Structures are given as structure tokens and as C-alpha cells.
Amino acid sequence: ELKVEQNPLFLSMQEGKNYTIYCNYSTTSDRLYWYRQDPGKSLESLFVLLSNGAVKQEGRLMASLDTKARLSTLHITAAVHDLSATYFCAVDPLYSGATNKLIFGTGTLLAVQP
Amino acid sequence: GAVVSQHPSWVICKSGTSVKIECRSLDFQATTMFWYRQFPKQSLMLMATSNEGSKATYEQGVEKDKFLINHASLTLSTLTVTSAHPEDSSFYICSATLLAGGFFTYNEQFFGPGTRLTVL
Numbered sequence: 001e002l003k004v005e006q007n008p009l010f011l012s013m014q015e016g017k018n019y020t021i022y023c024n025y026s027t028t029s030d031r032l033y034w035y036r037q038d039p040g041k042s043l044e045s046l047f048v049l050l051s052n053g054a055v056k057q058e059g060r061l062m063a064s065l066d067t068k069a070r071l072s073t074l075h076i077t078a079a080v081h082d083l084s085a086t087y088f089c090a091v092d093p094l095y096s097g098a099t100n101k102l103i104f105g106t107g108t109l110l111a112v113q114p
Numbered sequence: 115g116a117v118v119s120q121h122p123s124w125v126i127c128k129s130g131t132s133v134k135i136e137c138r139s140l141d142f143q144a145t146t147m148f149w150y151r152q153f154p155k156q157s158l159m160l161m162a163t164s165n166e167g168s169k170a171t172y173e174q175g176v177e178k179d180k181f182l183i184n185h186a187s188l189t190l191s192t193l194t195v196t197s198a199h200p201e202d203s204s205f206y207i208c209s210a211t212l213l214a215g216g217f218f219t220y221n222e223q224f225f226g227p228g229t230r231l232t233v234l
Contacts, residue, residue, distance in 0.1 A: 033222075042207055042228040043158075088157065100146065100211055102223060104158045 002027045004091050004105040012111045016078050021108045023072040023089035031092035032072045033102065034063050036085045043088070047074075079112045086110070117141055118210050120226035127198055128234055135193045135229045137208030143188035144210035148223060149181075152205040164191045198233040205230050 003026040013019050023032070031050055035043040047056045049065035049072060056063050060083065062075045072089055086109045090102040117140040127133050137147055145166050150158040162183050164170045170183035180202075182194040191210075195202055209223040 035225075040230075043225045045222070045225075048222060090158075100223065101148070101160060101163060102209075103160070107157045109155075 002091070002093050002103050004089060004103050006087075006089060006105040006108045008108060009106060010109045010111075012113060013076075013079050014113050015080055018078065019076050021074040021076070021087055021110075023074070023105050025070050025072075025089075025091045025103075025105075027070075027091075027093050028067075029070075029091045029093055030065075030067050032065050033090045033092070034072070034074055035088045035090065037088065037107075038085050046087075076110070079110075081112045081114060084110055084112045116212070116222075116224040118144075118208065118224045118226040120206075120208055120229050122229060123227060124230040124232075126232045126234065129199050130197055132194055132196045133198055133231060135195075135206055135208075135231075137191045137193070137210070137226055139189045139210040139212075139224070142210075142212045144191075144212060145188060146211045147185060147191040148209045148211075149183060149191075149193050150207045150209070152207060152228075154205075158207060161193075195231065198231070200233045203231055203233045 005024050007022045034046040036046050037043050047063040052067040054065045060077045065072045086107050088107050089105040119138045121136045147164045149161045151161050152158045160173050161176045162170045162172045164183050164185040166185050166188050172178045185191040205228050207228045208226045211223050
């Protein structure tokens with residue numbers, strides 16, 4: 001059974017600080033996605049990582065993928081309150097056929113304190 | 115581009131009634147749509163994969179007779195929760211994929227805004 005685990009589940013951090021969210025998965029995959037979800041809302045796509053060593057950055061967020069370690073990271077630089085949300089990683093298991101299913105991680109609730 | 119809508123955005127119904135949720139791809143043709151359920155403070159759980167013109171594929175543990183999925187066109191999939199009960203109250207999210215072709219082609223899922231179902 002494919003498992004996608006995120007660490008930590010809850011993160012309270014001060015504005016201006018840096019931190020990293022980790023996403024570990026248990027099967028072969030070279031497609032990983034990061035999403036943001038605000039309370040009561042649906043998902044907002046942040047990053048799509050399609051190969052080993054992929055690194056993408058947007059504003060204060062940077063995501064990377066290590067397919068050999070089956071690990072993706074979402075790094076937050078100089079956090080601001082607007083980044084407070086729940087962040088999910090999702091894995092597309094390789095060889096899932098043409099279905100392109102996504103298995104979501106447990107989620108990380110990020111609260112940025114002033 | 116790649117906009118997905120859901121209707122209704124929220125619905126309240128009495129126990130025992132059926133509720134239909136629509137998922138539409140507004141500006142592209144979606145050969146595959148996915149239905150997810152999310153309970154409060156939990157992750158998204160894939161319920162089923164819906165391919166246009168064929169029967170949906172349900173994930174293990176999801177009752178296909180309770181959650182009826184129809185994907186009659188390339189832009190519309192519907193989820194009907196039959197004989198709803200309070201435990202079916204949840205946030206239902208659909209997504210749609212534009213299949214570009216090829217087994218290893220990258221196909222991003224585009225998510226709808228979600229439908230909050232409350233069963234009294």
C-alpha cells in the first residue's frame with residue numbers, strides 16, 4: 001500500500017523564520033505535487049516536480065524532489081502570515097496506468113505567528 | 115485556462131435523501147475526473163476515478179451503490195450520494211485531467227472549488 005507521510009503535521013512558526021516541511025512516500029514515483037489549502041477552500045496548485053533533483057521556487061516557497069530517497073521538501077523562507085494554510089504533497093504512483101491517480105500526504109498545518 | 119467548477123458549493127439535506135453534485139471542466143475536455151472526500155482536519159481521500167463513457171473505478175472501501183458516479187460527457191461528471199446519512203457529511207472535491215496521450219505523459223489534475231455536504 002502506498003503511503004505518503006508529511007512531517008510535521010502541525011507547524012507554528014514566527015514571521016521571518018525559515019522552516020522545511022518533509023514529504024516521504026513509500027513507492028516509486030517521479031511525479032510529486034505540492035498544494036495549498038486555505039480553510040473551507042479547495043486546493044491551490046503550488047509546484048509540480050517531475051524528475052529526480054527537480055527544484056522549483058515561487059516567492060518564499062521552494063520545493064525539491066529526491067526520487068531515490070523518495071523524499072520531497074517544501075522550504076519556507078522568511079515566513080509571513082499570509083503563508084498560514086494547510087500544505088499537502090501528493091504522489092502519482094509510477095505505473096498506475098493512464099489513471100494518473102494522486103495519493104495525498106497527511107497534510108501540514110502551518111500557522112505563522114506575528 | 116483549466117478551470118473546474120462544482121455545483122452546488124454547499125448543500126444541506128435530510129437523512130435518507132439523495133444529493134447530486136456536478137463537476138464541470140469549463141474550458142477543456144476532461145477524459146478523466148476524480149472524486150475526493152475530505153473530513154475536517156484530514157487529508158483528501160480518493161473515492162473514485164471516472165472516465166468518460168465508462169463505469170467509474172472505485173477505491174477500496176467506497177460503496178459504489180451509495181456513491182453513484184456518472185461521466186456522461188467530456189465536460190461533466192456527477193456524484194450522487196444516495197440515502198445520505200450524517201456520516202456522509204463531508205467536503206467533496208472533484209478534479210479533472212486533460213489527457214495529452216501516452217502512458218508516461220504528465221497530466222496535471224485541476225481541482226474544483228469543492229462542495230460541502232451537511233446531512234441532518
